[in-house]
Amino acid sequence: MSAHYGDAVRHGLTVVGTGGLLCTVIGRDEVTHTTPAPDAYLHAAGVMDVEPARCLAHEDADEGITAATRAGMPVIAIRDRPWQWSCQTGRPGEDHTSRITESASGGKRFGET
Incomplete structure (x- = not known):
């Protein structure tokens, strides 16, 4: 799933040699919202x-984190700063990183044993 157009994503994956690794690519041109x-x-x-x-x-x-969370999917946030709601739901500025990484890792923050 990408916020970019599907053809551009497929082309980029092909250029870097990873085009055959994904069975499904969904781009912004395939959805209404x-x-x-x-x-x-x-x-x-x-x-x-x-x-x-x-x-x-x-x-x-x-x-993207907001979208995946709204879809009911666990999320691994690949970031260098905490996630903030991108819309007017939740509390702007609230650090949700712990909840997201705990959801994706079965209750442990990444790096914990």
Whole structure:
């Protein structure tokens, strides 16, 4: 799932030699509402015939993290700063990193044993 157009994503993956690693690429041109709406994540789960809760989203953008969370997917946040809601839901500025990483790692923050 990408906030970019599907053709651009597929081309980029091919250029770097990873085009054959993904069976499904969903771009912004395949959904009505883009991030932070959950449409693209829900569409990707539907295409793969997998319940959203059984997927794992990897995100680096506030809007994408919000979208995946709204879709009911656990999220690995690939970031150098805490996640903040990108819309007017939740509390702006609240650090949700702990909740996201705990959800994705079975209750432990990454790096904990």
